[in-house]
Amino acid sequence: MRQQGLRVLVVDDAQSQRVVLEVMLRQMGHTPLLAESGREAIELFREHVPDVVLVDVVMPEMDGFETVRILRSIARHWVPLVFVSGKVENQSIVQGLQCGADDYLVKPINYYILEVKLKALSQRIQMTNQLAVQNRRLADYKEKSEDESRLAQEFMRRLAAFDKICDPLVNFHLLPAEDFSGDLIAVARTPAGQLHVMLADSTGHGLTSALAVMPVLQPFQVMSLKGFSISAIAEEINRKVREYLPQNRFVATILLSLDTENRMIEVWNGGCPPPILLNPEGEVWCKFASTHLPLGILPAEQFDDVVERYCYGERPCQMVMSSDGAVDCADHTSLERGMESLLDSARGVAPDGRLGAMLTMLDSRLATLESRDDIALIFVDCPVNVRADLLPAQAAHPVMDGDGSAGCVTSEIEWQFALTLTAPQLKRLDVVPLLLNLVNQIEPENAGVAGKLFLVMSELFNNALDHGLLKLDSTLKHDSTGMERYYEQRISRLKQLEHGEIFIGLEKVCSGSGMNVRVTFRDSGDGFDHASLCEATQDVDERRHGRGIALVQSLSHSVEFLAGGAEVRVTLPLA
Known part of the structure; x- marks a missing residue:
């Protein structure tokens, strides 16, 4: 209650009653406002907005009931309206309370009863005002929270860029349990055209879970575009998660690499339900069970980056990846039953309809679930016939030199560097992406040649x-x-390798044919019969070995084999 007391509007056509109430109110420490009619009371109410109104029932022109109804309709907030009347019939009291009054006092007014009533009303006014302030704060907080949520959703939508995942081999569905998803899906292509797919699932769901999964996105995309293997990507993401997230936060992750050229699938699974490889009939060909801990748990020295490989051969197939939310939704009793329910829903369905069949089954389950987790499903087609638009661009008019004579031209070296790797480095380094990144830093204006350079260096290094x-x-x-x-x-x-080395040289040369990058790889081995292999290029599309040399020749100006095949020198045009 304010120190000056309440402002009390007294409405009574009898002057004696107004005077009595005025004296009582002042003695109690309140400020009276006096009105002799209902119309005057309405004007004073609008002008002064009193804290309490005391109204007589019987008044000429406008009685107390009508006055209270009007005052209640124009009040911008709750104001206690109390009838003060000599009418003691139950019907009058009921009618007064029904028309909007908060209390009913009977004349003659008892001083102490009025004082107690006003104290009680003062407490209610104070609590109402506090509640109004809290409600305004809650409304402001709600509005601010919704603005921040919209901003965070837009930021994460742009960062995750689900609308830009348009690889023709990938189809997916992501359904968050709340406004934000702790499941993340990412797709990228390497410079050699290999498809990388990631399904990451952080602990919990909602905004906290969505923030926890963000550190995995950038290393996956950047390292994939630079040509790193999924084992190297898993190792780097593990380091990032341990660096940026609290100890009780980790990210279950599936990393998949699809090499359609060699029909090879590689999977690193840390803590997720097993990806399933389905044959054309929808039956299970292979399961890639989780053999690793989720990312962010192990320190770097204990991390295991070993991947599982599967060659799917001559028949097209389809890989299914799912988060634990999808499996739990299908059947929460066990992982095995959940996976079986998912697969049953797609069994016998054509490959392009399996995702829809699974989603239909999950929708029916969601209708009966009280709580759920984020749901993520990914289908990856594994074709036999490689589409032309999925292959890296090749040189329009390649010039190849199998005997080494064409490479001997007068040239000017603009820059060069060399690197020699021994057994310890060969066991643990993903060399080609590192070299490609260095070239891109030196030659940013020639970044368009990165894909061809990656292919050439990968083939020569391997x-x-x-x-x-x-x-x-x-x-x-x-x-x-x-x-x-x-x-x-x-x-x-490779694990048993103790001796041996590989020399790598890169240099930019300006010659009569223009600006080129000259790549040299030399190993300490005995070489190989490169001449016979180069001659046998006519059936290269019919076999699964020896195609690398043909690819290098098709992308390069010249290819030289020296030291019996232990050294290879390739000249690659920058234009």
């Missing part, structure tokens, strides 16, 4: 490592099981 140092037999790649044996031998021999 050739030097696989055949020069590890002595792998490329003919193993001829069939699907051989491809898997090839990768198994590669991993095993």
Whole structure:
């Protein structure tokens, strides 16, 4: 209550009653406002907005009932309206309360009863005012929160860029449990045309969960565009999550790499339901169970970046990736039953209709769920016939030189650098993306050639490592099981590698043919029969080995094999 008391409007046509109430109110510390009619009371009410109104029932022209109804209709906030009347009939009291009054006092007014009534009303006024202030604060907070939520949603929508995921091999659906999703889907292509897909699921859901999953997006996109493998990407994301998120936050993640050229699938699964590979009939071909902890749990020295590989051979197939929210929604009793329910809904359905079939089943489950998690589903087509628009651009008029003579031209070197890697570095470094990034920093105006340069360096590096140092037999790649044996031998021999080195040289040269990048790879191995392999290019599309050399030749001005094949020098046009 204010120190000066309440402002009390007294409405009574009898002057004696007005005087009595005025004296009582002043003695109580209140400020009286006097009106002798209902119309005068309405004018004073609008002008002074009193805290309490005391109204007589029986008055000429406008009685107390009509006066109270009008005062209640024009009040901008709650004002206690109290009848003061000599009419003691129950009907009058009921009628007074029904027309909008808050209390009914009977004349003659008892001083102490009036004082107690006004004290009680003062407390109610104070509480009402406090409630109004709190309501205004809540409304302001709600408006501010909604503005911030809209801004955060727009920021995350642009950052995640789901509307820009338009790869023809990928189809997905993302349904957040709240306004923000803790599930994240990302798709990128490497310079060599390999498809990278990521499904990340942070703990919980809502804004906190959505913020926790953001650190995984940039390294995935940037490293994919630079050509890093998914094992290197997983290792970097793990470092980022541990660096930026609290210890109780981690991100379950699936990283998938699809090489349609070699029909090879690579999967790194840390804490997510197993991706499922479906054959053309919708039956399960392969499951990639989680063999790793979610990202952000292990320190770098304990992190395991090993991927699982599968060669799908001569029949097209489809990979299904799901978050735990989708599996729980399908059947919350167990992971196995949830996965089986998802797969049952798509069994016998054509590949382009399987996502829709799963969503129809999940919609029916959602209707009966009291609470749920974010839901994410991704379908990735794994084709046999590689579409032309999914392949990296090749040189329009390649010039190849298998005997080394064409590479001997007068040239001026603008810049050059060299790097020699020994066994310890070869075991752990993803070399080609690092070199490509360095070239892009030196030659930003020639970034358009990055795809071709990546392909050339990848082929030369893999050739030097696989055949020069590890002595792998490329003919193993001829069939699907051989491809898997090839990768198994590669991993095993690389772990056992103790000696050997690869020299890498890059230089920009200006010659009669224009501006070029000259790439040199030299390994410490015994070389290989490059001449016979170069001659056998007519059936290169019919076999799954030896195609790398043909690709390098098609992209380059010249290719030289030196030291019995242990050294390869390639000249690549910058234009």
